[in-house]
Amino acid sequence: MRELSDRTATNLKKVLEVALTLPGNYHRFLQAGLIDSNSNIKQLVTDWQTAFTNLQPIDKQTVRQNPGLFLATADDLVYRGMTSGTSGDFFTYFAGNEWNQARLLARQRALSWWGIDEQVPIINLASRLQPLRVNDISLIGNITADWLQSLKELLQIQPAVIRGYPSRLSEVAAALVGHSIPAVLGVICTGEVLFDFQKQLLESIFQTSVINEYGCQETGISGLSCPECGRLHLDVDRCFYEIIDGELVTTDLFNYTMPLIRYKCGDRIQLDFDACLCGRSGFTAQILGRIQEQIKTQQGWKYPGEICLPKFPGILNYQIVKQNQVDVDIWLQLEPQQVLDLSPLQLWLENLFGEVRGRVIVDSSDLSQLENTQSCSDLEWIEWVTKKSWREWLELGLLPAGSAREIALLLKSLIQPTVMVNSGISPIAQQAIARLLQPSPCRESPVELMAVRVLLLACSFLADRPTRQNIYHRAQQRLAEMNCGEYSAMVDLLIPSLGFDSNTAISIWENTNLPDSGKLDVFNIQHLLAAFNLAASTAKRENPNIAIAWKPILSILIGDLNFWASRFHIQILASWWELVNGKALASSIHRQTTGDSFLDAWLTWRQAILGDGASATTALSQLQATATLPTEIARVELEQGYAKLLWQEPLNPVEWLEKIHKNAGLISANLPDRDIDPIPWIPLLWKLAPLWLAGGESELAYQCLIAAAPPDMRASGFERLAREMNYKQSTICDRSNIPLP
């Protein structure tokens, strides 16, 4: 092991001191002599630096078998990530605040080499990379004509850096040949090996520098190429790097939540300790590829990064897939109006693979036909979004052909945005809202009603309160002009109150004439779910006690809706407003009893939470006395759990795990026999995890945390598109060398 700097030694010692307490490390540490086997106290030996060199590295598969054994705390969880990996070969890891701060700082530091400060937006393109900084954007989904237009519009609004996997960026660049492209400030390639022909293509199309980025979150690895020499500098503050038996082995110096010591992340890289001419300290690296990505060539087994993929005349972009010992598929994107001369490519392939059968697939995709859409009538679409599955609507790509089309496109851009910003909605969705705010006399009443309902739903996606208020009032006015009294539309009119202050909310409630009875439609339910995000933010601001005790309160609201949807009364919505605002809603409408005795008792209990402990205890007892159905009895036990969280009463982990087992199926019905929906139980699971960990049940604690992943509308919409279309790929790979797991 090379000599450690004082800073690295201090940080390494600190993380080792956490790691040595974990059961997953104990035998390994003992074997290496890092801890004294004769001592009753687990502490590092004096000469720990020498002992560290004897420590056996650990791989992903080992951690994955029992990840809980590597969990040090269940309290300071700021980051939840998933490792990359082949099918079934990944695990969820956790990190804390200090780690997250170090991560953001390292990134900021490296980007500053290129003059990319916080004001410069980074647009992640066609990748599974979410916006990280305030001004960042992700443009995801299939690369279609509309998609390219969105990219140009975003760049037109503000010049930006673009970022993504080199193979996907090259696809974008090839599709943009001949287009007029607004200024791009830089191209960051990440996630895959960057090849020469890709760099040349990206530089020529975007007319800017290409930056190479390397990162692996679970290890703390991060690095960026320098502007002066283009060498990849690894950040040595966050991570300790070693090459053992030719393989990269790392120790994250800031993850005290789930420390991975001498961890083999599965990447092959070459470290270069010669000083870079740019003057930056530390070493540089060349990425060779994943450990399982070796390719059999005439020159022996090679990693992708060891093979030079050149630019061929007439070919913009390509991918080489060796299917077996004799067949090689070559996918090509050609330069326009070129006669295809395959001889340079043929010669190169012969040199690389010897005698093989090459199958050339030329991409001549008509981008306009890549849109997955089907047309229907306006009324058919309205019927779908008010009565049927929204997930299936998006999967079918059903779009109305008439004047409802722009409404459907706006709704789609809200719930499944191809343009994703860090908070609020994209400039493109904002423009769509502005268009829909203009009344159109040619719309038929059902279409106009949907326009208003979608505008009301859009309020839940807007972070800026004055804009939200403006849109709300204009939608409210249009609904009044229509003289519409439909129950579902009136509920839509009340839902945005969850995101408004007292005065506005009271005004909304007093000015809405709700029919005596009615039933939520599918649109109402999706609207309520969207509004819960804003309500959860309101709770953090207006009722922090409840937001902390019932963290994440979003899961409680979703659980409430799941339970009460079929017995819905508008008083429930008023009760949610009161919960997140921590005060009573001074409106007479919602004070009326519902005629459902259990619901009335539940409403009284939830309202009593705002008052003193004695009345809340009485209300909870009354709720228990009112429960008769098995689902109601299960509900009472859940509410008793919430009460314990609120009053900071101790939880018996064994008892509460049993309660979850017993009641989960009753609280969230309609699930397959084997499934548990953890959403309403998440606040309890968060509390149970540290208790299990303290009791030595680390795997159980870890599993509680896994189950307690909070629901996330944005991440869900992102994954739905990006997971299917924007995954990483290998520009050159050998499928005959894919080992069985």
Next chain:
Amino acid sequence: MLLSLSGVKTAASATSPATTLQAKNCPYGGKPRPFAQVVTHKDPLTIRSCPNGPVIGLVPKGWQVVTGDRDATGKWVKIGSHFSSSSQNLSGGGRANRFMNAPNFQVGWVLKSYLKPLGNFCEKPLNAQRGTLPEMSGKRQVLIHQDWLQIGDKIASRNSEK
């Protein structure tokens, strides 16, 4: 070396959600594979050695499998697990990989009507959404990272049944 121009990709099928290019591959090789979910009413689905042949195993309701060949009638389809090596023979995804919640799983043939196609994916599509957490939930599966719209759909379907 023989180099042949064997395919020109024109456009993705409108009916197929997977619009990956023909030679485009998954992160670690292989192409996206067709996944399907077992949608029996209650019982596990019977796996047979050949279409309508002897029973060799069981796959639980809700499980996600990789689908392969169909028989001439179109009623039977060969299934493997996400560990299966290729879509053609689906080898390697059976007994060698022991599944805690599907101990009787085997590569074999099942009735196609009990499978719901999920689309083509590189990874098991709902891996991140349904997990087996034996310490916490025994043999029952836990829904994790549920799709937001599906949460709404699920609530709405429960609502409409009343």
